[in-house]
Amino acid sequence: MITSGRRDGAALASFALLAAWVTLRLWRHPGHGVRANPTDQAQFEWMLAHGARVVSRLAYPFVTYQMNVPDGVNLMANTSVLAISVPLSPLTLTLGPQVSFNVFLTLALAGTATSWYLVLSRQFLRSRAAAWVGAVFCAFAPGMVSHANGHPNIVAQFLVPLIVWRTLRLREPGRAVRNGVLLGLLIVAQGFLNLEILLMTAIGLGVVVAFLAALRPDLRADTRTFLAGLAVAAVLATVVLAYPLHVQFFGPNAYQGLSRLIRGYRADLASFVAFSGESLAGDPRSAKRLAQNPSEENAFFGWPLVVLVSALVWWLRRNVVVLGLAAVGLLFAVVSVGREIRWEGRDTGIPAPWALLENLPILHSVVPTRWALAVTPVIGLVLAYGVQHVVDLGDRHPDARPQLRAATVTVLAMALLPIAPTPLPSAPIKPTPEFVSSGAWREYLAGGRSLVALPLPDNTYPDPLRWSAQTGLDLRLARGYFLAPDTRPDAPEPMVALFTAPPRPTSAFFKSIQRTGQVPEVTPQRRAAAVADLRYWRAGVVVLAPQPYEDALRQGMTALSGIPPVRTGGVWLWDVRPLVD
Secondary structure, three states, X not given: OOOHHHHHHHHHHHHHHHHHHHOHHHHHOOOEEEOOOHHHHHHHHHHHHHHHHHHHHOOOOOEEOOOOOOOOEEHHXXXXXXXXXXXXXXXXXXXXXXXXXXXXXXXXXXXXXXXHHHHHHHHHOOOHHHHHHHHHHHHXXXXXXXXXXXXXXXXXXXXXXXXXXXXXXXXXXXXXXXXXXXXXXXXXXXXXXXXXXXXXXXXXXXXXXXXXHHHOHHHHOOHHHHHHHHHHHHHHHHHHHHHHHHHHHHOOOOOOOOOOOHHHOOOOHHHHOOEOOOEOOOOHHHHHOOOOOHHHOOOOEOXXXXXXXXXXXXXXXXXXXXXHHHHHHHHHHHHHOOOEEEEOOEEEEEEOHHHHOOOOOOHHHOOOOHHHHOHHHHHHHHHHXXXXXXXXXXXXXXXXXXXXHHHHHHHHHHHHHHHOEOOOOEEEOOOOOHHHHOOHHHHHOOOOOEEEEEOOOEOOEOHHHHHHHHOOOOOOEOOOOOOEEOXXXXXXXXXXXXXXXXXXXXXXHHHHHHHHOOOOOOOHHHHXXXXXXXXXXXXXXXXXXXXXXXXXXXXXXXXXXXXXXXXXXXXXXXXXXXXXX
């Protein structure tokens, strides 16, 4: 007879093994990173280094001036993951931000599964097997594995089941303050991990709670207690998060929503029945036409699972929890298709409800396709309730138990094996130039100066962020990869988020070379603008690491500055201090 403790131990071990399987190539090849999204990995390594700096240097956590000199970066308006970067700071300081990233990603997967399993098995289900099935899907569904390509903050959903649990416990009589405080603390923690997931969780819970209250008259008797606890949680979360959220929405470099292009990222209707590129039955080439990039394959449940879940909802239609989950899942699926329905990679011209919502405050900062990711825990819970129902049938009909088990295993295997995850593809990370790793840069950046990398770093060239992270952010960067408002007077969408600072003449000059390989004409006006930009960035040194169009970039900088470069420490170097002083 297997004890409950051994079942729990086996379940937790399986989650750890699955997380290790998904991240296998990152651990097997220490010099590798995620192949599909190296830019976001570099950004998260920088954020992890910032968390370590908050602990070791008592740095201000919500805004930094170590990147995008002199304007800085509003970290509350970016993915600063302080809830993770601060606790991981000892690891970041000792083994470096890349190791911390791998640990963060692996623990995010295993921790999410563990949290769902413990909450389901302790609070909502009697069957450990049912809880295990639900937890595995919630943590390792195709959308979750897709976001493991550089988005550990989205994969880290281990607080979501705890928030669900504590919300439903608010109806417990006599403990409104205690339960409200516990829920409020969880909300605060999730606020410093990922606000987008918190918003989706709140909306989903709101729909389910309203559904339960409408269909379960006995629950309405606890309304006053529930609302009292909710009020305590809201007050606590508001008090603690008031200042950070003020910084996010009204502080330096606060923006007003995402660009229309990013708000156009939506789930292709065909992707709900397709197979992800990271799944056993998937093909990256087929998945490519149904998603914006490999990190945003948010649906991709596969047609066998869609059929199974639809059948389970019908079979369990007398269970009001399942009906509430179905309502939430349908809502999230509908809004995930964006402002216009897309099918098999082609726009249909059919408008969708999101068109009425996308410009509303808060919602204008949500990427629509990620609502499809919010369907994942809904499906995981429906699967768990389905398995629990089969277990209950077996308890009532012991003679049929072997047949029920065999049928359940067969059906689940048919639906889930095709979407089983494969290890994330990896690729070598460019080595950090010796000029940076040796500390030779320090003499050039004395007095608060910055390093200008060519081309200027952004979402297409994030390598300098990794250099800075490896120095504990002592290496200050001009520009970088982050979200910041478009403050140009002639901006097509004023104050919406760009993936770097608004362009300046010199950054645009080198962006053109990076894109075409051709050096634009260098005029006296361009030379004067370059000097002005270098002064604006408080530049101490300009460096060029090996990369495509290296010769053209070198020629362009030499022509702009009139300073011949020096080859040292694996980079071309221009000492621009005499030019800007």
